[in-house]
Amino acid sequence: MNFIISAKTDIGTTKDTNQDSLSVRVLNTPAGRMVFAVICDGMGGLSSGEVASASVVKAFMNWSETELPQLVSSEIKESIIKAQWTSILKTQNEKIMNYGKQQGLQKGLGTTAVTMLLTEKRYFILNVGDSRAYEIYDNVRQITIDQTVAEREVGLGRMTKEQAKHDFRRNVLLQCIGASAVVVPDMFFGETKESAVYMLCTDGFRHEITKDEIWERLNPYVLTGTKVMDNNARYLIELNKQRLEKDNISVALIRTFND
Numbered sequence: 001m002n003f004i005i006s007a008k009t010d011i012g013t014t015k016d017t018n019q020d021s022l023s024v025r026v027l028n029t030p031a032g033r034m035v036f037a038v039i040c041d042g043m044g045g046l047s048s049g050e051v052a053s054a055s056v057v058k059a060f061m062n063w064s065e066t067e068l069p070q071l072v073s074s075e076i077k078e079s080i081i082k083a084q085w086t087s088i089l090k091t092q093n094e095k096i097m098n099y100g101k102q103q104g105l106q107k108g109l110g111t112t113a114v115t116m117l118l119t120e121k122r123y124f125i126l127n128v129g130d131s132r133a134y135e136i137y138d139n140v141r142q143i144t145i146d147q148t149v150a151e152r153e154v155g156l157g158r159m160t161k162e163q164a165k166h167d168f169r170r171n172v173l174l175q176c177i178g179a180s181a182v183v184v185p186d187m188f189f190g191e192t193k194e195s196a197v198y199m200l201c202t203d204g205f206r207h208e209i210t211k212d213e214i215w216e217r218l219n220p221y222v223l224t225g226t227k228v229m230d231n232n233a234r235y236l237i238e239l240n241k242q243r244l245e246k247d248n249i250s251v252a253l254i255r256t257f258n259d
Contacts (some may be wrong), residue, residue, distance in 0.1 A: 008252075010237050019248055020250040021056070023061050035116070038057045039252050042110070043111065048100070076117075085187075096109060097179070110179035114126070114144060121192055132200070135196060146170075199252070199253055200251070204245055204247030204248050205240060205251045209236055236251070
């Protein structure tokens with residue numbers, strides 16, 4: 001299996017800094033080609049959110065360079081991935097929290113995180129906060145579950161999905177890296193589909209556009225090359241801005257295919 005990738009980020013229309021961070025890479029390993037991607041939405045005054053998100057992205061990308069090569073010598077186990085990624089989160093949570101205290105940031109700082117390892121057979125996803133991972137195959141399917149107050153209310157049956165879209169608590173996080181005493185990630189695992197698109201995005205990318213619009217521009221039948229992938233991601237970012245999205249906007253795309 002092969003992959004084509006794209007990553008776009010935009011400061012948006014109202015903020016002074018872009019506090020999102022992201023990275024996506026195709027890796028050649030003895031176990032075949034893989035993709036490793038991370039996207040983080042930082043929060044905090046001045047450039048502090050950018051510091052938090054960049055720190056987490058760097059830590060996970062370092063893992064892909066140092067730990068992953070050792071794992072591919074045998075079958076990659078979900079339990080090992082979960083343990084190693086959770087350890088990274090614990091270290092980053094303490095590091096970012098201490099940085100905030102040293103800088104005298106009374107409101108602190110923090111970041112969401114979605115991390116994906118995509119192999120030829122399986123995907124492994126970690127989520128903290130309300131950035132998301134999607135699988136776009138025969139429809140647009142959200143893989144991750146937002147760690148927000150509104151989503152918790154939906155899970156408890158006290159709010160519908162439609163109500164949650166417009167509830168102010170859709171952006172109130174239950175936890176984030178650097179601002180929670182303990183961070184417990186959600187993990188998601190599944191089978192990698194051929195001729196599919198996997199998308200990671202911050203919440204700024206999805207608030208003002210619909211699933212139908214995402215499907216129209218990012219379905220696997222349309223994304224046949226890097227150029228169209230880049231152009232269509234940029235189109236949706238600009239559409240968000242035209243509809244007055246106030247947040248930073250970031251998206252990473254991975255298209256699977258066989259030669």
